Amino acid sequence: MEIDQTTLSDLAIFSTEEEFSVFSRIDFTRSTGGREQLRFNLSHPLSSIEAITGVQQTLQQILRQEQQWPARISNGTIMVVERFYDTAFDQIPAGNSNAAALVYKFFHGPDYSLVMYSATHCFDFIKGMQQFVQQFLHEKTPAPMRALLEQVQQKMSGKEQFDLVARHEKAADLRPGQLLGLASFLRYYYKENVLHLIELFYQLDAWYGMAMAVKKHQLVFPGWINDDRPCIEASGLFHLLLTNPVAYNVELNRNTNFLFLTGANMAGKSTFIKSVGAAVFLAHAGMGVPAEKMTLTLFDGLLSNINVADSLVKGESYFYNEVQRIKATVTKVNNGKKWLILIDELFKGTNVQDAMKCSSSVIEGLLKISNSVFILSTHLYEIGEDLRRHSNICFRYFETAVIGDRLRFSYQLKEGISNDRLGYLILKMEGVVELLEGLQEPAKG
Numbered sequence: 001m002e003i004d005q006t007t008l009s010d011l012a013i014f015s016t017e018e019e020f021s022v023f024s025r026i027d028f029t030r031s032t033g034g035r036e037q038l039r040f041n042l043s044h045p046l047s048s049i050e051a052i053t054g055v056q057q058t059l060q061q062i063l064r065q066e067q068q069w070p071a072r073i074s075n076g077t078i079m080v081v082e083r084f085y086d087t088a089f090d091q092i093p094a095g096n097s098n099a100a101a102l103v104y105k106f107f108h109g110p111d112y113s114l115v116m117y118s119a120t121h122c123f124d125f126i127k128g129m130q131q132f133v134q135q136f137l138h139e140k141t142p143a144p145m146r147a148l149l150e151q152v153q154q155k156m157s158g159k160e161q162f163d164l165v166a167r168h169e170k171a172a173d174l175r176p177g178q179l180l181g182l183a184s185f186l187r188y189y190y191k192e193n194v195l196h197l198i199e200l201f202y203q204l205d206a207w208y209g210m211a212m213a214v215k216k217h218q219l220v221f222p223g224w225i226n227d228d229r230p231c232i233e234a235s236g237l238f239h240l241l242l243t244n245p246v247a248y249n250v251e252l253n254r255n256t257n258f259l260f261l262t263g264a265n266m267a268g269k270s271t272f273i274k275s276v277g278a279a280v281f282l283a284h285a286g287m288g289v290p291a292e293k294m295t296l297t298l299f300d301g302l303l304s305n306i307n308v309a310d311s312l313v314k315g316e317s318y319f320y321n322e323v324q325r326i327k328a329t330v331t332k333v334n335n336g337k338k339w340l341i342l343i344d345e346l347f348k349g350t351n352v353q354d355a356m357k358c359s360s361s362v363i364e365g366l367l368k369i370s371n372s373v374f375i376l377s378t379h380l381y382e383i384g385e386d387l388r389r390h391s392n393i394c395f396r397y398f399e400t401a402v403i404g405d406r407l408r409f410s411y412q413l414k415e416g417i418s419n420d421r422l423g424y425l426i427l428k429m430e431g432v433v434e435l436l437e438g439l440q441e442p443a444k445g
Contacts, residue, residue: 001045001284002301006325010306010342011277012241013042022278025240026287028212031075033198034205041206045284049224049298055207055286056221057142062211068135069208073128078198080121084183085191089115092184098177105176116176119183122194123171129197130156130166132204145207148200155193161185210287219288222279223295229254230299230338230373232280236292239275240282246411247292250276252373256394258366260384261377262418263398268411269377270306270344272398276375277304277342299373300337303329306344319349326362339372346378356380360387367393384417 008014015021023042029035046052062069090108092115093100105112129152137149156162161182168174174182186194213219217240225231231253238245246268252259263269279289281302305325326346333339346362347355360383366374367390387393397418401408 001047001281001299003045003281004303007277007302007304007342008043010304011274011281013278013281014039020241022240022282025217026213026282027209028216029205029209031073031078031202031205033078033202034209037202037206038209041210042285045281045302046286047298047300049226051144052284052286052298053224054142054144055210056288058145058207059211059214059286059288060221061136061140061142061145062208063215065136066211066215070128070131070135072124072131073201077121077124077128078201080118081125081194081198084118084122084187085195087114087118089187092180092187094181094184094188096175096177096181098175101176101180104180112180115183116179119179119186120171122183122186123165123174123179125194125197125201126156126162126165127170129201130162145204148203152197152200155197159185159190210285214288217288217290219282219290220293221288222283222291225295225297227254227297229297229371230257230340231295231297232276232340232373233296234276234279234289234291234294237275237279237294238290239271240278240290242271245275245290248272248275248413252375252394254370256392257370257372258363258374258390258393259376260363260387260393260395260417261375261397262379262381262384262395263377264400264418267398267400267409267418269398271411272413273304273306273342273344273375273377277302277340280340297338299340301332301339302342303332303339304342304344305329305346306342319347322347322349330365333366333369333372336371341366341372341374341376343374343376346376352380356383359383363387381417381419 011022012020013022015023023039027035027038029038046055089111090104092111093104101112133149133153133156136145137153141149164174164178164182171179214221232250233253234248234250236247237250238247261269261272275290279291279294280296280299282289283294283296284299284302305322329341329343333341347358350358359378359380363376363383364387366376367387370392384395388395395415395417396413397416399410399412399414399418401410
């Protein structure tokens with residue numbers, strides 16, 4: 001699925017403040033490399049139902065066999081193995097001779113100690129990778145994990161040194177000559193293969209982190225519909241970053257592919273849009289989604305227009321950048337592929353009359369596109385009535401109640417168009433109007 005950096009940022013998939021990102025919520029990896037592999041996985045959502053279901057099945061296998069997950073490969077172990085190849089040592093003797101090990105220890109004492117320490121961690125890494133193959137490679141292993149573990153198996157089969165590891169439980173069970181011989185083999189004859197095994201472990205760790213996120217947040221794996229028209233149906237959908245979220249029901253399909261969303265500021269429009277976008281994104285990464293149930297079609301791309309900014313350096317106004325983003329959107333949806341388009345408060349960078357005319361033109365044009373799904377929020381509820389003549393648009397709003405001097409937000413999605421105008425009321429409730437009325441012109445000297 002095609003997605004750009006702006007959309008990843010709009011949906012808070014990644015963020016400079018990582019604790020407020022979707023990535024941080026699903027990162028249960030155990031190694032630095034696994035974490036970066038997870039970041040890569042999320043930056044490249046999948047483009048086929050086969051690939052997505054393969055990852056889903058892989059995560060499900062990990063959850064079923066969680067207690068069998070090899071724990072002996074730690075982040076520290078990986079760091080020691082990698083540093084083993086970057087550190088200069090005097091020539092390490094080959095073979096399994098204890099006599100050679102004794103000579104090396106006598107004449108190269110500091111190197112001997114460091115090599116033996118590194119070799120112990122190398123033993124643990126190899127033993128752990130062997131355990132992955134033993135525990136997780138069988139006739140029911142899903143395709144992605146099967147392909148990976150078969151690579152691991154191929155790289156470790158038929159090697160005397162790896163057979164030695166397989167026959168012993170821990171490095172301390174080996175004689176000094178055997179451990180030194182293992183270090184010599186790995187350093188001088190098997191470096192590229194070991195580094196590749198580390199990369200394969202990072203992918204295993206990334207999958208593990210994803211699986212633990214599914215368990216921790218009680219996510220559900222979505223079902224997939226093979227259809228030439230896009231569809232999103234979800235019940236109990238919520239945003240992963242919220243502590244006490246309100247759930248939504250969503251239904252967008254070939255009959256109704258455009259959602260026109262209204263409501264007051266703070267009523268929940270932006271959160272709803274981001275919730276749908278984040279769930280569709282996670283689904284295309286092979287992840288579980290925050291919902292009770294979800295089914296959808298494969299999307300070719302996901303594009304948002306939420307947090308547009310001006311550019312002082314380029315001399316570009318906010319409105320100009322809004323127009324450029326809409327231009328990019330129109331270009332994308334005109335390519336015949338299935339897109340999910342998310343637009344929050346269209347044309348905030350111009351006056352109301354101009355914004356209404358521009359918004360109407362854009363919506364009327366996008367309504368012609370049947371092979372994409374659109375969710376658009378706006379304060380300009382006046383333009384909604386004229387849009388009712390289109391059969392493929394639905395209208396939803398978030399209701400706001402004024403009780404005494406307090407605003408009450410239900411965050412419940414309702415059918416219809418909101419005409420709430422609460423900006424001045426909020427200004428007044430926050431005491432800004434009173435402060436303004438109390439301002440006095442300073443006395444002239």
